[in-house]
Amino acid sequence: MERGGAVLIDIDGVLTVSWEPLPGAVAAMERLRASGRSFALVTNTTSRTRASIAERLARAGFPVTVDDILTAPAVTAAYLRERCPRARCLLVNAGDIRDDLPGVTLVDDSDPDADVDVIVVGGAGDEFGYTALNRVFRHLQRGVRLVAMHRNLFWRTADGLSLDSGAFLLGLERAARVEAEITGKPAEAFFAAALAHLGAEPSTALMVGDDIESDVLAAQRSGITGVLVKTGKYAPETHRAATGTPDHVIDSFAVLPDLLERLATGSG
Numbered sequence: 001m002e003r004g005g006a007v008l009i010d011i012d013g014v015l016t017v018s019w020e021p022l023p024g025a026v027a028a029m030e031r032l033r034a035s036g037r038s039f040a041l042v043t044n045t046t047s048r049t050r051a052s053i054a055e056r057l058a059r060a061g062f063p064v065t066v067d068d069i070l071t072a073p074a075v076t077a078a079y080l081r082e083r084c085p086r087a088r089c090l091l092v093n094a095g096d097i098r099d100d101l102p103g104v105t106l107v108d109d110s111d112p113d114a115d116v117d118v119i120v121v122g123g124a125g126d127e128f129g130y131t132a133l134n135r136v137f138r139h140l141q142r143g144v145r146l147v148a149m150h151r152n153l154f155w156r157t158a159d160g161l162s163l164d165s166g167a168f169l170l171g172l173e174r175a176a177r178v179e180a181e182i183t184g185k186p187a188e189a190f191f192a193a194a195l196a197h198l199g200a201e202p203s204t205a206l207m208v209g210d211d212i213e214s215d216v217l218a219a220q221r222s223g224i225t226g227v228l229v230k231t232g233k234y235a236p237e238t239h240r241a242a243t244g245t246p247d248h249v250i251d252s253f254a255v256l257p258d259l260l261e262r263l264a265t266g267s268g
């Protein structure tokens with residue numbers, strides 16, 4: 001990898017857990033910033049806007065701004081604007097991400113008779129009740145397009161694992177005999193959007209994540225060098241059972257600057 005290659009960094013489980021910084025992560029990001037390398041924080045988070053994530057991370061001490069952050073909702077908005085412009089979209093999501101969906105026409109989810117062209121599934125929460133899901137199912141039966149920000153089955157919160165929208169998506173797809181178009185990680189289009197954001201080429205880029213399949217191996221399929229960290233959702237069983245081998249495995253984000261230096265000097 002040549003010096004100056006772009007670095008894509010997952011947030012949850014790599015930099016933070018429940019938005020609290022992991023040991024050494026702030027210092028490592030300061031070193032990365034000082035090195036002049038371009039980087040982007042890439043996340044499937046659907047509960048907060050880019051601005052809110054930037055504010056939270058900055059408050060925790062990370063030297064980042066809103067321009068450094070790329071979320072699944074932001075990439076989804078670009079996807080919808082390009083693939084189905086002017087479509088009337090019904091958003092099913094927990095958390096207010098409307099600020100990150102510019103140029104997307106959202107229908108009023110309280111109006112059961114509203115015309116819908118595309119169902120957009122974000123992250124799970126109380127919004128995924130029977131009435132809402134049955135309404136989505138009926139739209140899908142009519143041939144309405146299904147776009148989902150990710151397929152995550154569950155995620156780790158401060159009070160334990162919680163069921164995510166991927167679990168509901170499987171039921172909807174089976175029942176309506178459709179397949180969702182995925183816009184966040186592990187979709188190739190997501191990594192392409194992140195690299196385009198930085199003006200970077202896959203061959204000189206690295207992706208750092210704690211999800212071996214969705215972050216690391218998915219990035220490697222796009223020609224990006226994959227780096228797995230042993231923090232967050234990392235588990236030795238998942239690592240052993242994975243469908244491929246990460247290019248690099250490091251204990252935590254704290255030692256990423258050392259790996260980058262080794263790679264830049266060709267001693268890695």
Ligand SMILES: [Mg+2]
Binds near residue numbers: 010011013209211
């Ligand atoms: Mg993660």
